[in-house]
Amino acid sequence: MAETFLSIKDVSKSFGPVQVVKNFNLDIDKGEFVSFLGPSGCGKTTMLRMVAGFEEPTAGTIMIGDRDVTNLKPNQRNIGMVFQAYALFPNLTVKQNIGFGLKVAGVPKAEIDARVQEMLDIIKLSQFGDRYPFQLSGGQQQRIALARAIAVKPQVLLLDEPLSALDAKIRVSLRDEIRSIQRKLGITTIFVTHDQEEALSMSDRIVVMHDGKAEQIGTPFEIYNHPATRFAANFVGTLNVLDAKVLDPRKGIVAIGEDKVDVGAEIDLSHHAKDGVVALALRPEAVSLGKRKGRDRSVTGTIADVHFLGSVIRMRAKVAGANLLVDTFNDPDQAPPKRGDKVDLTFAAKDLLLLND
Amino acid sequence: MKKTRIWPWITMLLGSIYFFLPLIATLEFSLRMKREGYSLEAYRVVLADPRFRDTFSYSVIVAVFTILLGVLLVVPTAYWIRLKLPKMRPVVEFITLLPLIIPAIVIVFGYIRMYGSNSVLPFLGTSRGTDLLLIIGYATLALPYMYRAVDTGLRTIDVRTLTEAAQILGAGWTTIIARIILPNVLIAVLSGAFLTFAIVIGEFTIASLLNAPAFGPYLQLMGANRAYEPAALAVISFVITWGCMSLIQFLSRYAPKSATTPQH
Numbered sequence: 001m002a003e004t005f006l007s008i009k010d011v012s013k014s015f016g017p018v019q020v021v022k023n024f025n026l027d028i029d030k031g032e033f034v035s036f037l038g039p040s041g042c043g044k045t046t047m048l049r050m051v052a053g054f055e056e057p058t059a060g061t062i063m064i065g066d067r068d069v070t071n072l073k074p075n076q077r078n079i080g081m082v083f084q085a086y087a088l089f090p091n092l093t094v095k096q097n098i099g100f101g102l103k104v105a106g107v108p109k110a111e112i113d114a115r116v117q118e119m120l121d122i123i124k125l126s127q128f129g130d131r132y133p134f135q136l137s138g139g140q141q142q143r144i145a146l147a148r149a150i151a152v153k154p155q156v157l158l159l160d161e162p163l164s165a166l167d168a169k170i171r172v173s174l175r176d177e178i179r180s181i182q183r184k185l186g187i188t189t190i191f192v193t194h195d196q197e198e199a200l201s202m203s204d205r206i207v208v209m210h211d212g213k214a215e216q217i218g219t220p221f222e223i224y225n226h227p228a229t230r231f232a233a234n235f236v237g238t239l240n241v242l243d244a245k246v247l248d249p250r251k252g253i254v255a256i257g258e259d260k261v262d263v264g265a266e267i268d269l270s271h272h273a274k275d276g277v278v279a280l281a282l283r284p285e286a287v288s289l290g291k292r293k294g295r296d297r298s299v300t301g302t303i304a305d306v307h308f309l310g311s312v313i314r315m316r317a318k319v320a321g322a323n324l325l326v327d328t329f330n331d332p333d334q335a336p337p338k339r340g341d342k343v344d345l346t347f348a349a350k351d352l353l354l355l356n357d
Numbered sequence: 358m359k360k361t362r363i364w365p366w367i368t369m370l371l372g373s374i375y376f377f378l379p380l381i382a383t384l385e386f387s388l389r390m391k392r393e394g395y396s397l398e399a400y401r402v403v404l405a406d407p408r409f410r411d412t413f414s415y416s417v418i419v420a421v422f423t424i425l426l427g428v429l430l431v432v433p434t435a436y437w438i439r440l441k442l443p444k445m446r447p448v449v450e451f452i453t454l455l456p457l458i459i460p461a462i463v464i465v466f467g468y469i470r471m472y473g474s475n476s477v478l479p480f481l482g483t484s485r486g487t488d489l490l491l492i493i494g495y496a497t498l499a500l501p502y503m504y505r506a507v508d509t510g511l512r513t514i515d516v517r518t519l520t521e522a523a524q525i526l527g528a529g530w531t532t533i534i535a536r537i538i539l540p541n542v543l544i545a546v547l548s549g550a551f552l553t554f555a556i557v558i559g560e561f562t563i564a565s566l567l568n569a570p571a572f573g574p575y576l577q578l579m580g581a582n583r584a585y586e587p588a589a590l591a592v593i594s595f596v597i598t599w600g601c602m603s604l605i606q607f608l609s610r611y612a613p614k615s616a617t618t619p620q621h
Contacts, residue, residue: 075525079525081522088522091541101527152527
């Protein structure tokens with residue numbers, strides 16, 4: 001069993017009358033990569049800054065290993081951090097930037113030089129050691145910033161939206177590189193992002209944050225396939241949400257427009273329903289056109305749009321006045337439906353999500 | 358040439374004449390000390406005068422200490438205001454502008470009243486005390502220029518993120534200011550330093566009323582009693598000032614470049 005290394009207990013933070021982080025709890029294992037995912041203003045960066053020591057929690061404790069770091073200054077925590085704006089020191093060369101933390105710690109020069117070279121090799125930028133930050137591209141600067149952060153062998157690595165200032169192609173390659181380096185060195189890492197693709201592709205676990213709270217904590221698979229709340233479902237991936245009238249809660253029968261659907265489970269009215277209506281969620285890829293093995297529930301709809309995206313065809317169907325997105329793989333032997341076609345949209349009961357509000 | 362292009366040239370020509378003609382006249386006059394023709398006699402006399410060397414070296418030393426005091430006062434203040442108290446910026450800017458509003462003569466009369474030999478703090482009772490007061494007075498006079506220069510320098514870097522990046526790497530405040538902030542605003546600090554130098558070298562009011570052996574009162578003394586030497590001194594002062602300005606321009610080429618606009 002993995003051991004908890006970083007523990008955030010009942011942490012809250014207020015700026016004046018505004019509470020930006022509310023009773024946040026999280027245990028992170030050693031070597032784990034955890035992402036804080038949420039929209040702007042959800043408190044994810046504030047939570048990260050409290051772990052770094054740049055903000056002091058209004059309540060709660062933060063433990064790293066056996067040490068309570070809640071009230072320690074940032075320079076006493078042995079944490080590495082990569083910032084969105086790179087934050088390389090413009091007056092220092094790449095080598096001096098990477099070696100800065102070691103020099104501050106009083107490490108002998110020979111040892112600094114060796115460690116800096118090791119870091120340059122890891123990020124594959126050995127030939128740029130004597131350049132200044134302004135002579136590097138954004139992607140290169142961020143790799144140097146990563147090398148600088150890990151050169152001091154930090155206990156925890158914090159990544160504050162490190163990819164958001166980069167262009168799309170570099171973002172993808174750098175996120176793979178960051179993850180690979182993190183795995184190789186086994187550093188416990190917290191990654192803050194508002195980009196669900198980054199969070200899903202890089203993380204061991206994701207904390208979906210909303211309005212200062214951890215809305216859901218789980219693996220990318222759990223978060224994507226079993227979102228616990230309407231917010232988590234909407235924020236992560238594309239999701240269809242259909243309002244359905246509950247006809248028989250014990251048998252799990254609901255009405256979506258004219259169609260009766262068995263959701264395959266008892267509906268707890270007090271938990272899921274509001275005024276006898278439940279919110280059912282379905283991923284676009286969980287819906288098919290016509291009969292498909294294992295997809296034995298159906299509703300009727302009218303095709304409103306068809307977007308041919310190459311390997312995937314995305315359709316928007318109108319179902320009981322709501323939009324239902326359907327993703328299917330392109331089949332060269334079968335033409336997609338046209339606008340206005342009436343279609344049967346099928347799905348499996350297990351893919352239906354009953355959302356909590 | 359188009360008709361519309363003529364006016365800017367005429368304006369520039371008139372401006373140049375207005376600016377350069379008195380300088381050329383002063384230079385020409387300073388070279389006419391000997392009746393037989395142009396010579397550097399006035400400069401030789403001035404440079405050979407021990408009072409020139411004494412007052413000039415005194416003012417240079419005072420300028421160096423004024424710059425040190427200004428840097429020690431302004432750099433941490435401007436840095437702290439940017440980092441922790443951004444709402445106080447207008448207040449601090451107003452305070453730093455006060456020396457432009459309050460004439461030097463008011464400041465120096467205040468000093469004489471506050472720090473006279475019969476006061477509780479008799480700075481003016483000793484020559485070292487007078488020197489100290491003179492340095493403080495000059496640092497005050499140079500405050501608007503030094504603060505603006507440093508503040509502009511700080512504006513070109515992301516003070517908060519750089520500070521946090523240094524902090525998380527283990528650096529304390531002294532290391533952050535000395536190794537990260539100061540080197541990145543060094544050119545701005547030098548700009549302020551050279552402006553301070555130019556102010557101190559030519560200042561008359563405070564030095565004269567504090568009876569300090571400075572270059573400004575010497576210039577006035579020569580101007581009141583000699584014909585050609587004051588012109589030579591004016592040219593020397595002008596060369597020193599322009600030398601300072603040229604150094605600012607020259608050194609600004611070596612400013613650390615911002616990393617927020619990468620190459621490609």
